Amino acid sequence: MSKVTYKGSYWDNDGKYQEQYNKAWKQLIPASGEAEDGLPEALRAISRIGYDYYNNGFCNLWDRWDSGDGYDEVEMSQFYEDFVSYLRGYVPSHLYNEFKGWLQTTKNGCDWGSGGDDIIDRIIDHIMEGIIRDGLLEEVLVD
Secondary structure, three states, rough: OOOOOOOOOOOOOOOHHHHHHHHHHHHOOOOOOOOOHHHHHHHHHHHHHHHHHHHHOOOOOEEEEEEEOOOOEEEEEEEHHHHHHHHHOOOHHHHHHHHHHHHHHOOOOOOOOOOOOOHHHHHHHHHHHHHHHHOOOOOOOOO
């Protein structure tokens, strides 16, 4: 896993592009439902995944059931699988593959995996760079 120095965590309100991230949430992400296709929806997807990670240790990301032979079957819930799949089109393949690999370390249920949670912030950084580059944020004028 690569070591990347970053300012802080978006979860702690100290992300690299925190001010723009906050604006993006106000301007591009609806209170409910999907955002506009593209980077806004990608931002919503990774943020929803991050929310479940930081709040629940991915207890909602993984569906678990008794297979009847004493072993639990574990599968990513379709709700989160859709978010993870959506990110494929908006994140470089090396970052996406690292993310998918890290997610597998969290399958034991309600745990925070084996490191790598900075991948969520690095994906947000990448998406925010695209949002900024593409001029998707409106400037707020102060009188």
